[in-house]
Amino acid sequence: MSRTPRDNAISTRTIGRRSLVLGGAQLAFMGLLGLRMRHLQVEQADQFRLLAEENRINIRLIPPERGLIFDRNGVPIATNEQNYRVTIVREDAGDVEEVIARLSRLIELEEGEIERTLREVERRSAFVPVTVTDRLTWEELSKVAVNAPTLPGITSEVGLSRRYPMAEDFAHIVGYVGPVSDYDLGRIEDPDPLLQIPEFQIGKIGVESKMEQDLRGSSGNRRIEVNSVGRVMRELDRQEGKPGSDLQLTIDHRLQNFVQARMTGESAAAVVMDTQTGDILAIGSAPSFDPNKFVRGISTADYAELTENKYRPLANKSVQGAYPPGSTFKMVTALAALEAGVLEHDETVFCPGYYDLGNRRFHCWKRGGHGRTDLNKSLMESCDVFYYDISQRVGIDKITEMARRLGLGQRFDLPMSAVAEGLTPSREWKRTRRGEEWLLGDTLNSSIGQGFVLASPLQLAVMTARLASGTAVSPRLIRSVNGVEQKVEPPEGLGIPSRHLNAIRRGMISVSNHRRGTAFGSRIEAEAMRMAGKTGTSQVRSITTEERAQGVFRNEDLPWERRDHALFVSYAPHDNPRIACSVVVEHGGGGSTAAAPIARDIVLQALYEGLPPLSAYPANQRRMIEERQKSLPLRDFEPPVPTGRSRA
Amino acid sequence: MSYLDYNLRTTPTGLRKILHLNWALVLLICAVASAGFLMLYSVAGGSLTPWAEPQMKRFAAGMILMFIVAMIPLWFWRTMAVPAYLGSLVLLLAVEFFGETRMGAQRWVDLGFMRLQPSELTKITLVMMLAAYYDWLDIKKTSHPFWVALPVVLILLPTFLVIKQPDLGTSLLLVVGGGITMFVAGVHWLYFTVVTGLGAGLVTAVFTSRGTPWQLLKDYQYRRIDTFLDPSQDPLGAGYHITQSKIALGSGGWTGRGFMQGTQSRLNFLPEKQTDFIFTTLAEEFGFVGGFTLLSLYALIEIFCITSALRNRDRFGAILTLGIGATFFLFFAVNMSMVMGLAPVVGVPLPLVSYGGSAMLVLLGAFGLVQSAHVHRPRGSV
16 A cells, blocks of 8 residues: 555654564563573572482492301301392383283293282383292293293393202201391381392391391492483493301201201200300201291291191290200209308218108109219219208309309300390399299209209200310300301300319219119210210199199100100210200100100211211110111201302 | 555565575574574484484475565565465364364364464464554554454454464464564554553452452362462472473583583473473573573574664565564563473474474564565665
């Protein structure tokens, strides 16, 4: 449209003015943008830089390899086994269900595994590997590998899982590992972030638990760059952790195996100790259980079977069990009396079969009595009246003190779970715990290891080792940590005159060598291996007057739970003691019949470092022993190959 | 209006027009687009595919289009204004009925040889239409209520169609771009004051009535407005993008983390890294220096448009140049405000930089119009 020049001039002037206003506004706004940019990029740069780093960098822990556990000869007790597992990655698999269906035609998958995998795959991001199944055999693994082209998204990975090749033998010593539970996290004050890793395992009981800090090692870490959905883009750097320390136990795996096998069918415990060093050569508790089941996650049925068993397989009776020591306590009473000077070596006491204290009558186990009895005879035939008599003279205070010196009533610092303290009663104890005064009758009961006295098989073994060596030897379970020998101070002397100790030892030798000894049936014939010992039979109930009158006294007539505990402590060889051994058979009946034969077999096994020749046994027993040796469920061992550290 | 209206003696003809193009503008456009190629190469992890190479091809096509448009005399474009406006309305309707749905919005129409976003095209055809309208209108009637109402209808027709897609960002740009064009044409101040005042009054009324018995909106509608205005209230939804975008910008610092070193975009923390949020990548990798340089290039393009319009005594040419300049300004101003957390997230690309064919072609065509107005401006005294 044609316009007048005047209109054109107006138009140009208006547009000029307005465009300047517009341009000014635009530049002002751009200035604002520039300022905002400066604010974000210059003033707040540090803060945002930090946020960006937090966005992209993740720190992942590398779990260290757990330390291995070996026996005293370097034979592995706890190892880390390569565990092959199959994982699936959704984005590579495409049709996950189809791939898993194909996989299940190759290897056996449990119904639950398939469902769990599908659920897990659905829940996780597309690139996260999800475990389908683990603990594959080599054969299964190779099937998967060969068919890899038809199984997109499937990869096999290798991880480490704990394995106990000795299974039941070391269950109570070494214990087992398991995944960290909320209970564990609440119980232990351990800030180690490793515990937060989902599949990380820690020691639950036994050495695995007590030596956890040594075995675990320290974690490494890798810094990785992740994208917005958490996919790992690359590894920025990596710091390897420190593997856990290897442990070497003082246990001999063959002897341990023999101890467990020999106690098969009993509810029993046995401890074998070196009398010089205190090394525990074997410490068994029967029945036992397979710790490997716990590592994998024990089934409810299996667990119920263990907890409902009246022989209590889960209890470690050798250190947890506290039993009245019975007649095995008599050495303590005798030594206390000798040292106090209230008993002469050749002094005799007349035993009519009972002892009257006021109007209360204390019985000897032998109803007819032992007649004139000296110290030697009192140990050999286990006369009770002798000890009733001398205990009155020496008093409970000195008996308790002697018991403590010999290792009773104290908790030894062994890396095992629930090590019992036992009980050596005193006046003070009875007053505070029972609110009653100590009675003379209590002293009499204590003198023969009944009443309040309690001791664990471990403590009985220590007591015997101290009697045999004359030193205050202490038990030791860990021989070396990471190849570094654990120092043992040479034990101090007991401070008991050796003529007193020798008198006691003579009595103990008579027990299992003299024709009238209570354990003569369990004597050792081999001259160099002869054993000294003491039987014990401890009541778990008190005998009522009516029962005594009726003569209901036979253990076999009683239900199992009410039968007496059978005990036997021993050391050998008698003239040059090397090992001490204690055996407790719960509700086994008599110490001489139930415990002593087991102890003899174990002692011979330990001294011969293998099955002993039949000639070590009395001639009339050899046929029976041969039968038993054949039927023992012993493990087949390779010839021992001392290994140092072997890691795959 | 005819070819003869132009002063033949002073206006260049034929290929000599090329000499009279504003080559500074061409260089500025190439510089901005190159920054775009670099960023697209970077966000693809150092690869020409999938974004940088197609973008370069489109840019080449767009430059050719720009030159062709610039060569054609301005009177032709003035006569084309009405058909172009009607054509884009038809295309918007076509989108409404036959369009492709992408990411929850119907914006695309398949023309056989290319897929076009008619809403992009409409931004320019609306400005053309308004410029032609004010060129045609008697200057004295410019502020007459009836003649003011008519262009308002012209603006609201396509805006309504774009809102239905739904594309809030573009419709906002249409209204504001159209309003600015009316403003530079000389519509009386009072109208803008009244409209702005009414708008502000309405917003105030809406917000002050909240929580009172006579509140104007429902509670959930208020909550929606809240998250729209302040995304940090919804840190995992809308707020996530803005937070990550600010982290990317801020972590760039003065000089940036270096080309291809931006972790935020490379690790996918940024949304829409190749389109709406590409500025964050640039600012992360080249820092304040890089971001400010791009802003300055935009400012220079803007300054060129205004000076070109000031020197242009042809009413259509001047209004068209200012309108296109304003539309271009709105593009990058809204986009930058958005990624810097100054404005709510609306889908507006960064002009000439963001990946996308329609916007690139339309913008370069529009700059062809600006060049045409520049080349064919009346010379000498009239």
